Amino acid sequence: MLVVKKEPHPKALANSRKMLIDKTLSIQRAYLLALSELDATHRRLKSAVERYANYLNKRLLWIRSTEPISLATISHIPKQTIQLLNHERWIGVFKTLMDDVVLSPIFSIVLFFTASLLLARQKLYKLLRRTGVHIGNLRLDRVNQTFKGIGLILILALPAPLLMMCIGWQMSISLNANNFSKMVGNTLLILGPLLFHLTAFRLFLAPGSIALVHFNWEPNGVKQLYRDLGWFSVLIVGLAFIVTLAFQDPLLGSGSGLLRVVFILLMIVLLVFLIRLSKPIGGTLSLMALEHQESILFRFRYLWFLLLVVPPIASIIFSMAGYLFTAGTLIERVLQSFWFALLIIILHQLILRWLTLNQRRLRLEAALERRQAEQKARVNKEAIEETDSYYLHEIEEPQVDFIALDNASQKLLNNMLIVIGIIGLWGLWSDVFPALQIFNDITLWSYTRSENNQIIPITLSSVALAILVLIVTIIATKQLPAFIEITLLQRLNMTQGSRYTVNTLTRYTIIAVGLVWFFSLLGGSWSEIQWIFAALSVGIGFGLQEIVANFISGLIILFERPIRIGDVVTVGNTDGVVTRIQIRATTIRNFDRKELLVPNKNFITQELLNWSLSDQTTRIMIQIGIAYGSDVKTALFIIEQVAKEHHRVMHDPAPSTVFESFGDNALLLSLRCFVESIDFRIGTITELNLAINDKMIKAGIEIAFPQKDIHLDTRRPLDVRLLNSENIATK
Numbered sequence: 218m219l220v221v222k223k224e225p226h227p228k229a230l231a232n233s234r235k236m237l238i239d240k241t242l243s244i245q246r247a248y249l250l251a252l253s254e255l256d257a258t259h260r261r262l263k264s265a266v267e268r269y270a271n272y273l274n275k276r277l278l279w280i281r282s283t284e285p286i287s288l289a290t291i292s293h294i295p296k297q298t299i300q301l302l303n304h305e306r307w308i309g310v311f312k313t314l315m316d317d318v319v320l321s322p323i324f325s326i327v328l329f330f331t332a333s334l335l336l337a338r339q340k341l342y343k344l345l346r347r348t349g350v351h352i353g354n355l356r357l358d359r360v361n362q363t364f365k366g367i368g369l370i371l372i373l374a375l376p377a378p379l380l381m382m383c384i385g386w387q388m389s390i391s392l393n394a395n396n397f398s399k400m401v402g403n404t405l406l407i408l409g410p411l412l413f414h415l416t417a418f419r420l421f422l423a424p425g426s427i428a429l430v431h432f433n434w435e436p437n438g439v440k441q442l443y444r445d446l447g448w449f450s451v452l453i454v455g456l457a458f459i460v461t462l463a464f465q466d467p468l469l470g471s472g473s474g475l476l477r478v479v480f481i482l483l484m485i486v487l488l489v490f491l492i493r494l495s496k497p498i499g500g501t502l503s504l505m506a507l508e509h510q511e512s513i514l515f516r517f518r519y520l521w522f523l524l525l526v527v528p529p530i531a532s533i534i535f536s537m538a539g540y541l542f543t544a545g546t547l548i549e550r551v552l553q554s555f556w557f558a559l560l561i562i563i564l565h566q567l568i569l570r571w572l573t574l575n576q577r578r579l580r581l582e583a584a585l586e587r588r589q590a591e592q593k594a595r596v597n598k599e600a601i602e603e604t605d606s607y608y609l610h611e612i613e614e615p616q617v618d619f620i621a622l623d624n625a626s627q628k629l630l631n632n633m634l635i636v637i638g639i640i641g642l643w644g645l646w647s648d649v650f651p652a653l654q655i656f657n658d659i660t661l662w663s664y665t666r667s668e669n670n671q672i673i674p675i676t677l678s679s680v681a682l683a684i685l686v687l688i689v690t691i692i693a694t695k696q697l698p699a700f701i702e703i704t705l706l707q708r709l710n711m712t713q714g715s716r717y718t719v720n721t722l723t724r725y726t727i728i729a730v731g732l733v734w735f736f737s738l739l740g741g742s743w744s745e746i747q748w749i750f751a752a753l754s755v756g757i758g759f760g761l762q763e764i765v766a767n768f769i770s771g772l773i774i775l776f777e778r779p780i781r782i783g784d785v786v787t788v789g790n791t792d793g794v795v796t797r798i799q800i801r802a803t804t805i806r807n808f809d810r811k812e813l814l815v816p817n818k819n820f821i822t823q824e825l826l827n828w829s830l831s832d833q834t835t836r837i838m839i840q841i842g843i844a845y846g847s848d849v850k851t852a853l854f855i856i857e858q859v860a861k862e863h864h865r866v867m868h869d870p871a872p873s874t875v876f877e878s879f880g881d882n883a884l885l886l887s888l889r890c891f892v893e894s895i896d897f898r899i900g901t902i903t904e905l906n907l908a909i910n911d912k913m914i915k916a917g918i919e920i921a922f923p924q925k926d927i928h929l930d931t932r933r934p935l936d937v938r939l940l941n942s943e944n945i946a947t948k
Contacts, residue, residue: 218452228848229422249567262534264431266599276544276888278336278540278543278546278649279537279543279852280328280460280540280542281538281540282539282542282543283477283539283541283542284539285537285538285539286474286536286537286538286539288472290473290477291474292474293473293474294474294478296541297463297469297473297474297475298467298475300466300468301462301463301466301469303461303931304848305934306395306397309394309395309397309398310388310397310398310401313388313391313394313395313398314384314720315389315391315403316391316393317387317391317392317394318384318387318388318391321387321417322388323383324383324384325386327379327380327383328380330387331375331376331377331380332378334372334373334375334376335376336365339743340371341369341373342373342635343371344365344369345366345369345373345425345426345673346425346426346821348362348363348365348366348431349362349425349426349430349431350370350429352430352431355574355577355578355581357562358574359574360567360571360574362431362571363431363567363570364567365428366427367421367427367563368425369415370420370421370426370427371414373417374413374416374420375414375418376418377412378409378410378412378413379409379413379497381408381409382409383414384402384405384406385402385404385405385406385407385409386401386402386406387402388401388402388405389402390402396467396531396817397466400462400465400466401462403465404458404460404461404462404465406646407461407462408457408458411453411454411457412450412454414452414556415446415449415453416450416453418446418559419443419446419447419450419838420930422439422442422446423443424443424491430801431570431890432566432570434505435504435505435506435507435508436504437504438501438502438504438505438507438822439505441493441501441504442494442501444489445493445494445501449486449490452486453483453486453490454591455485456479456483457483459479460476460479460480460483463475463476463479464476472710476541477536477537480532480536480541480544480545481533481536481537482534484529484530484532484533484544485529486670487548488526488529488530488533490860491525491529492526494525495518495521495525495526496522496719498520499521500518500522502514502518502521503515503518504923505520518584519533519617526549528547528551529548530545531936532544532545532547532548532943537548539558546649550645550646550649551803552673553645554642554645554646558636558638558639559643561634561637561641564634565630565634569627569630572627572630576896584636594881622869638717650758659676659677659678660674660675660679661675661677661679662675662740663740664677664740672783673740675739679738679739680738680739682738682740683735683739685735686731686735686738687731687735688946689731690727690728690731690734690735692734693727694724694727694728695729695817697723697724697727698719698720698721698724718784721775721809722775723926751819756823758827761800762783766818767800767801767802767816767817767818768817769798770816770817770818770820770821770920771798771801771803771817773817773821774798774803774817774820774821775798779820779821779825779827780794780795780803780820780825780827781789781795782795782798783795784827784828785827785828786805786825786827786828787820787825787826787828788815788826789823791803791805791807791808791813792808793806793807793808793813794806795888801817801818802814802815802816802819805816816893828895833893833894833895834867834891834892834894835891835892835894835895836889836890836891837888837889837890837891837892837898837901837902837905838887838888838889838894839902839905839906839909840877840885840886840887841856841885841886841888841909842880842882842884842885842886842920842921842922843883843884843913843918843919843920843921844883844884844918844919844920844921845883845884845921847884847918847919849875849876849884849886851916851918852874852886852913852916853874853886855909855912855913855916856873856874856886856888856909857873857874857888857919858912859905859907859909859912860872860874860888860890861907862908863901863904863905863908865892865893865900865901865904866890866891866892866901866905867890867891867892867898870891872888872889872890872891873888873889873890874886874887874888874889875889880921881923882921882922882923882924883921883922884921888905890905
């Protein structure tokens with residue numbers, strides 16, 4: 218029997234497919250809804266994590282990590298000490314050391330390398346001292362000798378820290394080590410860099426090393442710091458080992474009495490060292506800077522003392538109050554800042570030494586060129602060979618002085634390193650800055666904004682930021698214009714007066730921006746301070762109009778520039794050079810080096826003679842009197858030739874000579890010529906007078922001098938008497 222399978226109706230198939238598609242779309246919509254809910258939940262979780270992280274960063278330093286220290290805390294110290302010194306734990310450390318560390322091939326390689334360095338220690342010391350043999354000899358001295366010396370110091374400081382870190386690393390990764398052995402390994406791994414830094418710095422200060430020979434640091438201060446680093450390194454590494462190990466030990470706890478007592482001892486040792494280092498009188502830093510009392514190190518020695526001494530004292534107080542995490546974070550950042558500052562100082566000395574050597578070498582080459590030129594001028598002398606050989610023996614290389622560096626280069630170097638230092642310190646302390654946001658919660662006062670009646674609080678952080686802005690403004694006012702001049706303006710085709718104008722306007726701009734920012738942080742909006750300007754306007758109307766007039770005139774002088782720094786001017790009966798243009802007055806120094814303060818308004822409202830406003834060229838006029846009967850034409854020719862031969866006298870306009878008149882005692886001649894700058898006026902007059910006098914003498918022309926004829930009355934006898942000195946004294 219034939220069975221025919223009936224095919225489903227197309228409509229039924231379409232309906233079935235439609236149902237499947239609808240179901241798929243429904244599942245997809247549910248899936249997308251679930252994804253959107255998951256994304257929203259993830260965003261809420263991320264936001265919560267960020268808020269929690271910000272909350273922790275803001276408050277973690279200000280939350281007690283343990284209870285304040287008490288008698289009960291101290292009473293547990295003996296038990297905790299016994300726990301830390303438990304012989305079974307240290308036997309496990311020794312077993313791990315013997316079974317896993319000593320048999321390690323990496324340890325064998327490190328041990329062999331360390332032993333090789335120790336055996337070659339004396340040779341390395343000799344090489345280190347040999348790097349300073351040619352210091353001061355400009356022909357042989359090279360800055361790469363200093364780099365070589367620093368490299369040798371790093372190699373000499375490497376054995377003990379390298380061995381310590383290798384043992385610590387092997388113990389920390391050992392599979393057979395117990396927890397205490399791994400804690401000891403982590404401690405050694407952490408303290409290895411500290412020991413390396415201390416050892417390298419002490420070698421840097423050693424006799425015959427870099428600090429004394431290459432950088433020429435003050436010997437007494439270096440010796441004192443070298444001695445102090447000896448006992449400090451031993452104590453600080455030993456106490457730091459106990460603190461680090463006790464902090465990791467779960468049996469003692471992070472706030473144990475033993476940990477805090479040893480940490481306080483560590484801070485006391487650090488405090489004693491820093492006091493000896495930075496005390497203003499007799500300290501190491503003051504001894505090093507004693508010969509350079511104009512340096513920042515000496516002038517701010519009391520500030521450095523406070524900055525170095527306060528952190529250990531604060532850490533002791535925090536530790537006793539239970540803020541152990543805060544104390545550890547603070548002292549860790551301070552020590553990192555100290556090492557970073559030391560690195561900046563060494564970098565400064567290296568660049569300074571390189572610049573000094575280049576400058577001295579250029580001076581020596583210029584001196585030798587002058588010697589060679591003078592020797593060539595002596596070719597026609599009879600004793601040329603003897604003279605030349607003697608002269609060559611007399612040439613001495615100038616002694617290297619690390620302080621006598623070009624001021625512009627030194628300022629540029631200092632400013633560059635200050636910028637690097639600020640960036641580095643910002644990076645070191647960046648993770649601590651969020652904790653300072655807690656000061657935003659301390660409101661000191663508030664004010665109401667007139668636009669929307671909104672109450673704006675002034676917090677402790679606002680006041681601190683305002684003080685910081687004021688300090689930065691003061692520093693920038695003094696340093697930034699000079700920095701701009703060194704880095705930019707001197708490389709442009711600008712005159713000294715133009716550079717001074719830019720510097721002065723930059724200084725005014727910094728002051729204005731800094732003051733506006735300072736008062737805005739303290740709530741000084743326009744509605745709050747407009748009464749000050751109203752009071753000033755009344756004061757200006759009565760007593761301050763002259764001051765304001767001088768200030769505005771000073772701005773006009775800077776923009777219009779009728780006078781500039783370095784211009785030679787005549788004000789009243791005073792001739793001098795403009796040295797400073799300030800807010801109220803301009804300083805003019807006359808040729809007796811006396812300074813005249815002229816109110817700025819006088820330059821705008823009164824007549825002013827500027828000898829070098831648009832053209833530095835100035836005319837010289839020299840009068841010469843020759844005796845009657847001299848050859849005038851020859852004298853005029855000699856004077857004109859002297860002027861034409863002088864290297865400072867301009868050929869266009871050409872010098873001219875004039876026979877002016879018949880004087881009472883001489884025939885009066887005059888020379889008129891021009892020089893390019895008024896700076897050459899006095900010297901050129903002197904040189905022309907000397908040359909004219911010499912050539913007149915050689916030509917047999919007599920320079921006239923005042924003469925008088927005495928006529929005696931001979932109409933009656935003259936009364937002539939001879940008197941000796943005794944008769945004159947009696948009379």
